Amino acid sequence: MSYQIRLMGDPVLRQTAASIEDIDGRIAKMVEDMVPAMYQAEGIGLAAPQVGIQKRLFVYDIGEGPETLVNPEIVDSDGEWSFHEGCLSVPGLSFEIIRPKEVHLVGRDLDGNEVSIEADELLARLFQHELDHLDGVLLLDHLERDDRKAALRQWRDIQSSRHQDFTTRADIALP
Known part of the structure; x- marks a missing residue:
């Protein structure tokens, strides 16, 4: 299946995504289809709601190969970092956004294993951005x-x- 990235104005982007109870073949297939959509759009992260799926997961690749986080949540953050940020659901626009510089994120991988990641700067920003999508928050919501x-x-x-x-x-x- 080929996914179309939903653009700002699509109501699905404003909904809170549901937790994933079972990480099964359907979830794996969804991820398998999301990764090419992310690459085609030249993104480094893509949340399931951005392709119309109300599930709490996102894929990302910051140059080390694609990764998936299921039911992710930030359990700690520190510092502050202002940086220009864009969004595949708001193509053509980017904004200076202030976010925590460091985050501690927990979730699960596609095998159901618990994952705990300490991230800073770009990876921390990516995690926060994709988590926003899982909560129905768009980039523009961070602006004055x-x-x-x-x-x-x-x-x-x-x-x-x-x-x-x-x-x-x-x-x-x-x-």
């Missing part, structure tokens, strides 16, 4: 009110431009 309004205007302009480009291409293709 005026910045969020400006970002929404930018998003509408980008979407309008994409629609216009599609319409123009469709018009050209017509006999």
